[in-house]
Amino acid sequence: MKPVNVAAISDTGRVREANEDSFLVDLDLFIFAVADGMGGHVAGEIASATAIEALRANVANGVDIASSISKANVAVRAKAKSQEELSGMGTTLTAMGFDKNDSLAIAHVGDSRAYLYRITNPETNEYVFERITKDHSLVEELVDIGEITKEEADVHPRRNVVTRALGIGDDVEVDTYNIEFKIGDRYLLCSDGLTSMVRDEDIEEIIKAQQSPKECAQELVRKANNEGGSDNITVVVLDVLSESVAKPDSINSASSISPQEANLKKYSKKGRIGFSARVALAALVLFALLFGAFKTLEHYSTQGYFLDEIDGQVVLMSGTKDGAFIWEPKVDTQTGLEFEKLSQGDQLRVERNTQFDSRQDALNLLEAMRNRQSTAPEIEILDPNEPVIPNEPGLSTSPSITIQQGTSVSND
Numbered sequence: 001m002k003p004v005n006v007a008a009i010s011d012t013g014r015v016r017e018a019n020e021d022s023f024l025v026d027l028d029l030f031i032f033a034v035a036d037g038m039g040g041h042v043a044g045e046i047a048s049a050t051a052i053e054a055l056r057a058n059v060a061n062g063v064d065i066a067s068s069i070s071k072a073n074v075a076v077r078a079k080a081k082s083q084e085e086l087s088g089m090g091t092t093l094t095a096m097g098f099d100k101n102d103s104l105a106i107a108h109v110g111d112s113r114a115y116l117y118r119i120t121n122p123e124t125n126e127y128v129f130e131r132i133t134k135d136h137s138l139v140e141e142l143v144d145i146g147e148i149t150k151e152e153a154d155v156h157p158r159r160n161v162v163t164r165a166l167g168i169g170d171d172v173e174v175d176t177y178n179i180e181f182k183i184g185d186r187y188l189l190c191s192d193g194l195t196s197m198v199r200d201e202d203i204e205e206i207i208k209a210q211q212s213p214k215e216c217a218q219e220l221v222r223k224a225n226n227e228g229g230s231d232n233i234t235v236v237v238l239d240v241l242s243e244s245v246a247k248p249d250s251i252n253s254a255s256s257i258s259p260q261e262a263n264l265k266k267y268s269k270k271g272r273i274g275f276s277a278r279v280a281l282a283a284l285v286l287f288a289l290l291f292g293a294f295k296t297l298e299h300y301s302t303q304g305y306f307l308d309e310i311d312g313q314v315v316l317m318s319g320t321k322d323g324a325f326i327w328e329p330k331v332d333t334q335t336g337l338e339f340e341k342l343s344q345g346d347q348l349r350v351e352r353n354t355q356f357d358s359r360q361d362a363l364n365l366l367e368a369m370r371n372r373q374s375t376a377p378e379i380e381i382l383d384p385n386e387p388v389i390p391n392e393p394g395l396s397t398s399p400s401i402t403i404q405q406g407t408s409v410s411n412d
Protein backbone atom coordinates (compact mmCIF):
# COMPACT_ATOMS: atom_id res chain seq x y z
CA MET A 1 0.00 0.00 0.00
CA LYS A 2 1.21 3.47 -0.84
CA PRO A 3 1.81 5.46 2.35
CA VAL A 4 0.07 8.56 1.04
CA ASN A 5 -2.48 9.48 -1.56
CA VAL A 6 -2.01 12.95 -2.98
CA ALA A 7 -3.62 15.16 -5.60
CA ALA A 8 -2.73 18.66 -6.76
CA ILE A 9 -4.41 21.17 -9.06
CA SER A 10 -3.33 24.64 -10.11
CA ASP A 11 -6.01 26.63 -11.91
CA THR A 12 -5.76 30.09 -13.49
CA GLY A 13 -9.21 31.04 -12.21
CA ARG A 14 -11.77 33.10 -14.10
CA VAL A 15 -10.23 36.57 -14.12
CA ARG A 16 -6.46 36.30 -14.43
CA GLU A 17 -4.78 35.70 -17.77
CA ALA A 18 -1.79 33.86 -16.36
CA ASN A 19 -1.21 31.45 -13.52
CA GLU A 20 1.47 32.78 -11.17
CA ASP A 21 1.06 29.95 -8.66
CA SER A 22 3.33 26.90 -8.61
CA PHE A 23 3.22 23.67 -6.64
CA LEU A 24 5.46 20.75 -5.80
CA VAL A 25 4.51 17.12 -5.27
CA ASP A 26 7.60 14.92 -4.88
CA LEU A 27 6.84 11.49 -3.45
CA ASP A 28 10.47 10.37 -3.61
CA LEU A 29 11.70 13.24 -1.47
CA PHE A 30 8.38 13.42 0.36
CA ILE A 31 8.05 17.16 -0.07
CA PHE A 32 4.89 19.08 -1.01
CA ALA A 33 4.51 22.80 -1.50
CA VAL A 34 2.46 25.69 -2.86
CA ALA A 35 3.87 29.05 -3.96
CA ASP A 36 1.96 32.16 -5.04
CA GLY A 37 4.08 34.54 -7.09
CA MET A 38 3.70 38.30 -7.32
CA GLY A 39 5.12 40.77 -9.78
CA GLY A 40 4.39 42.31 -13.15
CA HIS A 41 4.39 40.42 -16.44
CA VAL A 42 5.93 36.96 -16.14
CA ALA A 43 7.75 37.84 -12.90
CA GLY A 44 5.17 36.25 -10.58
CA GLU A 45 5.29 32.92 -12.38
CA ILE A 46 9.06 32.93 -12.38
CA ALA A 47 9.22 33.87 -8.70
CA SER A 48 6.99 30.98 -7.61
CA ALA A 49 8.65 28.47 -9.95
CA THR A 50 12.14 29.54 -8.82
CA ALA A 51 11.18 29.18 -5.16
CA ILE A 52 9.66 25.72 -5.71
CA GLU A 53 12.69 24.44 -7.60
CA ALA A 54 15.13 25.81 -5.00
CA LEU A 55 13.07 24.20 -2.24
CA ARG A 56 13.15 20.83 -4.01
CA ALA A 57 16.86 21.01 -4.78
CA ASN A 58 17.76 21.88 -1.18
CA VAL A 59 15.54 19.19 0.33
CA ALA A 60 17.16 16.73 -2.11
CA ASN A 61 20.53 17.81 -0.68
CA GLY A 62 19.39 17.02 2.85
CA VAL A 63 18.64 20.56 3.97
CA ASP A 64 15.70 20.83 6.38
CA ILE A 65 12.52 22.44 5.11
CA ALA A 66 12.74 25.79 6.90
CA SER A 67 16.35 26.30 5.78
CA SER A 68 15.38 25.22 2.27
CA ILE A 69 12.79 28.01 2.26
CA SER A 70 15.47 30.51 3.35
CA LYS A 71 17.64 29.26 0.50
CA ALA A 72 14.70 29.60 -1.87
CA ASN A 73 14.55 33.25 -0.83
CA VAL A 74 18.18 33.66 -1.87
CA ALA A 75 17.41 31.96 -5.20
CA VAL A 76 14.44 34.26 -5.89
CA ARG A 77 16.57 37.32 -5.03
CA ALA A 78 19.35 36.18 -7.35
CA LYS A 79 16.91 35.49 -10.18
CA ALA A 80 15.26 38.91 -9.71
CA LYS A 81 18.65 40.62 -9.98
CA SER A 82 19.47 38.77 -13.18
CA GLN A 83 16.84 40.54 -15.30
CA GLU A 84 15.44 44.05 -15.20
CA GLU A 85 11.81 42.97 -15.68
CA LEU A 86 12.01 40.53 -12.78
CA SER A 87 13.09 43.11 -10.23
CA GLY A 88 10.81 43.35 -7.23
CA MET A 89 9.19 39.97 -7.81
CA GLY A 90 8.18 37.95 -4.77
CA THR A 91 6.37 34.78 -3.79
CA THR A 92 4.79 32.99 -0.88
CA LEU A 93 5.95 29.47 -0.08
CA THR A 94 4.21 26.90 2.10
CA ALA A 95 5.84 23.48 2.31
CA MET A 96 5.23 20.18 4.04
CA GLY A 97 7.57 17.24 4.52
CA PHE A 98 9.68 15.41 7.07
CA ASP A 99 12.43 16.90 9.16
CA LYS A 100 12.60 14.11 11.72
CA ASN A 101 11.42 10.54 11.38
CA ASP A 102 8.27 10.90 13.40
CA SER A 103 7.04 14.36 12.78
CA LEU A 104 5.73 16.23 9.87
CA ALA A 105 7.05 19.73 9.39
CA ILE A 106 5.06 22.50 7.80
CA ALA A 107 7.02 25.66 7.12
CA HIS A 108 5.90 28.81 5.38
CA VAL A 109 6.30 32.44 4.44
CA GLY A 110 3.32 34.51 3.22
CA ASP A 111 -0.40 33.80 3.04
CA SER A 112 -0.59 30.40 1.37
CA ARG A 113 -2.08 28.10 3.98
CA ALA A 114 -1.99 24.59 5.39
CA TYR A 115 -5.02 22.91 6.95
CA LEU A 116 -5.47 19.61 8.77
CA TYR A 117 -8.57 17.44 8.86
CA ARG A 118 -8.38 14.57 11.37
CA ILE A 119 -11.05 12.17 12.56
CA THR A 120 -10.49 11.93 16.31
CA ASN A 121 -13.18 9.35 17.00
CA PRO A 122 -14.31 7.17 14.09
CA GLU A 123 -17.25 5.78 16.09
CA THR A 124 -18.84 9.15 16.77
CA ASN A 125 -17.37 10.81 13.67
CA GLU A 126 -15.74 13.47 15.81
CA TYR A 127 -13.05 15.34 14.01
CA VAL A 128 -10.88 18.42 14.03
CA PHE A 129 -10.47 20.79 11.14
CA GLU A 130 -7.90 23.46 11.71
CA ARG A 131 -5.69 25.91 9.95
CA ILE A 132 -2.09 25.13 10.83
CA THR A 133 -0.41 28.20 9.39
CA LYS A 134 -0.85 31.83 10.31
CA ASP A 135 -0.98 34.23 7.37
CA HIS A 136 1.79 36.77 7.11
CA SER A 137 -0.70 39.34 5.93
CA LEU A 138 -1.80 42.80 6.90
CA VAL A 139 -5.33 41.67 7.80
CA GLU A 140 -4.11 38.78 9.99
CA GLU A 141 -1.94 41.26 11.89
CA LEU A 142 -4.89 43.64 12.22
CA VAL A 143 -6.98 40.75 13.59
CA ASP A 144 -4.18 39.88 16.03
CA ILE A 145 -4.08 43.36 17.51
CA GLY A 146 -7.89 43.49 17.68
CA GLU A 147 -8.21 46.21 15.07
CA ILE A 148 -10.65 44.18 12.93
CA THR A 149 -12.59 40.92 13.36
CA LYS A 150 -11.94 37.71 11.46
CA GLU A 151 -15.17 38.29 9.52
CA GLU A 152 -14.02 41.78 8.55
CA ALA A 153 -10.68 40.35 7.47
CA ASP A 154 -12.44 38.01 5.02
CA VAL A 155 -13.86 40.93 3.02
CA HIS A 156 -11.19 43.52 3.78
CA PRO A 157 -10.05 45.37 0.64
CA ARG A 158 -6.42 44.97 1.67
CA ARG A 159 -6.72 41.27 2.44
CA ASN A 160 -4.21 40.30 -0.23
CA VAL A 161 -1.41 42.48 1.16
CA VAL A 162 1.27 40.16 2.52
CA THR A 163 3.72 41.29 5.18
CA ARG A 164 6.27 38.57 4.55
CA ALA A 165 7.32 37.05 1.23
CA LEU A 166 10.32 35.51 -0.48
CA GLY A 167 12.27 37.89 -2.70
CA ILE A 168 11.82 41.04 -0.65
CA GLY A 169 14.81 41.01 1.69
CA ASP A 170 18.15 39.25 2.04
CA ASP A 171 16.81 37.37 5.04
CA VAL A 172 13.37 35.98 5.64
CA GLU A 173 11.77 34.65 8.81
CA VAL A 174 10.24 31.21 8.26
CA ASP A 175 7.52 29.86 10.56
CA THR A 176 7.66 26.12 11.20
CA TYR A 177 5.09 23.82 12.76
CA ASN A 178 5.77 20.22 13.75
CA ILE A 179 2.86 17.81 13.71
CA GLU A 180 2.55 14.22 14.88
CA PHE A 181 0.79 12.80 11.86
CA LYS A 182 -1.79 10.03 12.12
CA ILE A 183 -3.23 7.52 9.68
CA GLY A 184 -6.29 9.06 8.07
CA ASP A 185 -5.04 12.64 8.34
CA ARG A 186 -5.92 14.81 5.39
CA TYR A 187 -3.71 17.82 4.75
CA LEU A 188 -4.49 20.72 2.45
CA LEU A 189 -1.96 23.24 1.14
CA CYS A 190 -3.47 26.10 -0.83
CA SER A 191 -2.90 29.55 -2.26
CA ASP A 192 -5.12 32.50 -1.31
CA GLY A 193 -7.03 32.07 -4.58
CA LEU A 194 -8.91 29.36 -2.67
CA THR A 195 -9.19 30.99 0.74
CA SER A 196 -10.15 34.45 -0.52
CA MET A 197 -13.05 32.92 -2.45
CA VAL A 198 -14.22 30.04 -0.23
CA ARG A 199 -14.99 30.38 3.47
CA ASP A 200 -13.32 28.04 5.96
CA GLU A 201 -16.68 26.38 6.74
CA ASP A 202 -17.13 25.49 3.07
CA ILE A 203 -13.56 24.21 2.76
CA GLU A 204 -14.27 22.05 5.79
CA GLU A 205 -17.45 20.65 4.23
CA ILE A 206 -15.64 19.73 1.02
CA ILE A 207 -12.66 18.21 2.82
CA LYS A 208 -15.03 16.12 4.93
CA ALA A 209 -17.37 15.02 2.18
CA GLN A 210 -15.01 14.10 -0.64
CA GLN A 211 -13.74 10.54 -0.75
CA SER A 212 -10.41 10.91 -2.53
CA PRO A 213 -7.80 13.69 -2.54
CA LYS A 214 -8.43 14.04 -6.28
CA GLU A 215 -12.18 14.59 -5.88
CA CYS A 216 -11.48 16.89 -2.97
CA ALA A 217 -8.98 19.01 -4.96
CA GLN A 218 -11.36 19.20 -7.93
CA GLU A 219 -14.27 20.25 -5.75
CA LEU A 220 -12.24 22.95 -3.96
CA VAL A 221 -11.13 24.48 -7.27
CA ARG A 222 -14.65 24.23 -8.70
CA LYS A 223 -16.05 26.00 -5.64
CA ALA A 224 -13.46 28.82 -5.81
CA ASN A 225 -14.29 29.37 -9.48
CA ASN A 226 -18.02 29.35 -8.73
CA GLU A 227 -17.44 32.05 -6.14
CA GLY A 228 -15.76 34.24 -8.75
CA GLY A 229 -12.31 32.73 -9.29
CA SER A 230 -10.72 36.16 -9.12
CA ASP A 231 -7.24 34.77 -8.42
CA ASN A 232 -5.17 31.73 -9.36
CA ILE A 233 -6.24 28.70 -7.31
CA THR A 234 -3.77 26.05 -6.24
CA VAL A 235 -4.49 23.12 -3.93
CA VAL A 236 -2.51 20.10 -2.80
CA VAL A 237 -4.55 17.49 -0.90
CA LEU A 238 -2.72 14.67 0.86
CA ASP A 239 -4.12 11.69 2.77
CA VAL A 240 -1.89 9.69 5.11
CA LEU A 241 -2.62 6.03 4.47
CA SER A 242 0.02 4.25 6.50
CA GLU A 243 2.19 4.75 9.53
CA SER A 244 5.12 3.44 7.54
CA VAL A 245 5.55 6.87 6.03
CA ALA A 246 9.25 7.17 6.67
CA LYS A 247 11.91 9.60 5.81
CA PRO A 248 13.31 8.74 2.41
CA ASP A 249 16.88 7.46 2.27
CA SER A 250 18.06 10.53 0.45
CA ILE A 251 17.31 12.58 3.54
CA ASN A 252 18.75 10.06 6.01
CA SER A 253 22.01 10.03 4.12
CA ALA A 254 22.23 13.80 4.21
CA SER A 255 25.58 15.53 4.35
CA SER A 256 27.39 15.22 7.68
CA ILE A 257 26.64 18.74 8.87
CA SER A 258 22.96 19.51 9.26
CA PRO A 259 21.70 23.07 8.92
CA GLN A 260 20.70 23.07 12.60
CA GLU A 261 24.28 22.29 13.56
CA ALA A 262 25.46 25.01 11.24
CA ASN A 263 23.14 27.44 12.99
CA LEU A 264 24.31 26.38 16.45
CA LYS A 265 27.88 26.98 15.40
CA LYS A 266 26.96 30.41 14.16
CA TYR A 267 25.30 31.30 17.47
CA SER A 268 28.10 29.98 19.66
CA LYS A 269 30.48 32.08 17.66
CA LYS A 270 28.30 35.13 18.33
CA GLY A 271 28.30 34.23 22.01
CA ARG A 272 32.03 34.70 22.23
CA ILE A 273 32.01 38.32 21.13
CA GLY A 274 32.05 41.12 23.72
CA PHE A 275 28.99 42.63 25.35
CA SER A 276 29.09 45.99 23.53
CA ALA A 277 29.59 44.20 20.23
CA ARG A 278 26.54 42.07 21.02
CA VAL A 279 24.45 45.18 21.78
CA ALA A 280 25.61 46.75 18.52
CA LEU A 281 24.82 43.53 16.68
CA ALA A 282 21.36 43.34 18.25
CA ALA A 283 20.70 46.95 17.24
CA LEU A 284 21.86 46.16 13.73
CA VAL A 285 19.63 43.09 13.52
CA LEU A 286 16.66 45.08 14.83
CA PHE A 287 17.32 47.82 12.32
CA ALA A 288 17.58 45.27 9.51
CA LEU A 289 14.29 43.68 10.57
CA LEU A 290 12.49 47.02 10.73
CA PHE A 291 13.97 48.11 7.45
CA GLY A 292 12.96 44.81 5.85
CA ALA A 293 9.41 45.17 7.17
CA PHE A 294 9.28 48.73 5.85
CA LYS A 295 10.50 47.71 2.40
CA THR A 296 8.02 44.83 2.30
CA LEU A 297 5.15 47.14 3.19
CA GLU A 298 6.28 49.75 0.72
CA HIS A 299 6.54 47.11 -1.95
CA TYR A 300 3.04 45.79 -1.42
CA SER A 301 1.45 49.12 -0.60
CA THR A 302 2.53 50.95 -3.70
CA GLN A 303 2.04 48.20 -6.22
CA GLY A 304 -1.36 46.80 -7.03
CA TYR A 305 -4.61 48.27 -8.20
CA PHE A 306 -8.14 48.54 -6.92
CA LEU A 307 -11.54 49.77 -8.06
CA ASP A 308 -13.28 52.78 -6.60
CA GLU A 309 -16.19 55.10 -7.31
CA ILE A 310 -15.65 58.85 -7.63
CA ASP A 311 -18.64 61.11 -8.43
CA GLY A 312 -20.61 58.17 -9.79
CA GLN A 313 -17.80 57.08 -12.08
CA VAL A 314 -15.79 53.87 -11.78
CA VAL A 315 -12.07 54.54 -11.56
CA LEU A 316 -9.09 52.26 -11.44
CA MET A 317 -6.72 53.34 -8.66
CA SER A 318 -3.11 52.30 -8.25
CA GLY A 319 -1.80 51.56 -4.78
CA THR A 320 -3.76 50.36 -1.77
CA LYS A 321 -7.22 51.47 -0.63
CA ASP A 322 -7.05 54.20 2.08
CA GLY A 323 -3.35 54.34 1.38
CA ALA A 324 -1.14 51.99 3.32
CA PHE A 325 0.69 53.93 5.99
CA ILE A 326 2.39 56.75 4.09
CA TRP A 327 1.64 55.60 0.54
CA GLU A 328 -1.49 57.14 -0.93
CA PRO A 329 -3.37 55.59 -3.86
CA LYS A 330 -3.53 57.48 -7.16
CA VAL A 331 -6.05 57.52 -10.00
CA ASP A 332 -4.72 55.28 -12.75
CA THR A 333 -7.57 55.18 -15.26
CA GLN A 334 -10.96 56.87 -15.65
CA THR A 335 -12.83 53.83 -16.92
CA GLY A 336 -15.83 55.69 -18.35
CA LEU A 337 -18.12 53.21 -16.59
CA GLU A 338 -20.97 54.67 -14.57
CA PHE A 339 -21.44 53.02 -11.21
CA GLU A 340 -25.23 53.13 -11.42
CA LYS A 341 -25.22 51.27 -14.74
CA LEU A 342 -23.19 48.32 -13.49
CA SER A 343 -24.74 44.97 -12.65
CA GLN A 344 -25.36 44.46 -8.94
CA GLY A 345 -22.44 42.08 -8.60
CA ASP A 346 -20.12 44.54 -10.27
CA GLN A 347 -21.37 47.38 -8.07
CA LEU A 348 -20.44 45.20 -5.11
CA ARG A 349 -17.00 44.64 -6.63
CA VAL A 350 -16.49 48.39 -6.83
CA GLU A 351 -17.89 49.00 -3.35
CA ARG A 352 -15.57 46.38 -1.93
CA ASN A 353 -12.63 47.93 -3.78
CA THR A 354 -11.63 44.68 -5.47
CA GLN A 355 -7.84 44.57 -5.59
CA PHE A 356 -5.49 43.33 -8.30
CA ASP A 357 -1.81 42.49 -8.37
CA SER A 358 -1.46 43.54 -11.97
CA ARG A 359 -2.95 46.30 -14.11
CA GLN A 360 -3.79 43.77 -16.83
CA ASP A 361 -5.94 41.78 -14.41
CA ALA A 362 -7.82 44.94 -13.53
CA LEU A 363 -8.33 45.86 -17.18
CA ASN A 364 -9.60 42.34 -17.91
CA LEU A 365 -12.22 42.60 -15.19
CA LEU A 366 -13.22 46.10 -16.30
CA GLU A 367 -13.71 44.78 -19.83
CA ALA A 368 -15.91 42.00 -18.44
CA MET A 369 -17.84 44.57 -16.40
CA ARG A 370 -18.31 46.69 -19.52
CA ASN A 371 -19.71 43.67 -21.38
CA ARG A 372 -21.99 42.66 -18.55
CA GLN A 373 -23.23 46.23 -18.31
CA SER A 374 -24.23 46.32 -21.98
CA THR A 375 -26.31 43.17 -21.58
CA ALA A 376 -27.68 43.94 -18.12
CA PRO A 377 -31.46 44.24 -18.16
CA GLU A 378 -31.53 47.45 -16.09
CA ILE A 379 -29.80 49.28 -18.93
CA GLU A 380 -32.78 48.64 -21.15
CA ILE A 381 -34.86 50.85 -18.88
CA LEU A 382 -33.53 54.05 -20.40
CA ASP A 383 -35.55 57.22 -20.25
CA PRO A 384 -36.83 57.61 -23.85
CA ASN A 385 -37.18 61.35 -23.27
CA GLU A 386 -33.53 61.73 -22.48
CA PRO A 387 -31.95 63.70 -25.32
CA VAL A 388 -29.35 61.83 -27.33
CA ILE A 389 -26.11 63.70 -27.00
CA PRO A 390 -23.73 63.07 -29.87
CA ASN A 391 -20.67 61.12 -28.87
CA GLU A 392 -17.78 63.44 -28.29
CA PRO A 393 -14.41 61.85 -28.84
CA GLY A 394 -12.17 62.06 -25.81
CA LEU A 395 -15.08 62.56 -23.40
CA SER A 396 -15.26 58.98 -22.25
CA THR A 397 -17.47 59.87 -19.28
CA SER A 398 -20.11 61.68 -21.36
CA PRO A 399 -23.65 60.30 -20.96
CA SER A 400 -23.79 59.49 -24.68
CA ILE A 401 -21.73 56.37 -23.97
CA THR A 402 -24.52 55.02 -21.81
CA ILE A 403 -27.15 55.66 -24.42
CA GLN A 404 -25.08 53.99 -27.10
CA GLN A 405 -24.76 50.94 -24.94
CA GLY A 406 -28.50 51.02 -24.31
CA THR A 407 -29.06 51.11 -28.04
CA SER A 408 -26.82 48.16 -28.68
CA VAL A 409 -28.83 46.17 -26.17
CA SER A 410 -32.04 46.75 -28.01
CA ASN A 411 -30.43 45.32 -31.13
CA ASP A 412 -29.92 41.96 -29.42
Ligand code: MN
Pocket residue numbers: 036191192193231232
Ligand atom coordinates in the same frame (compact mmCIF):
# COMPACT_ATOMS: atom_id res chain seq x y z
MN1 MN B 1 -2.90 34.61 -4.99
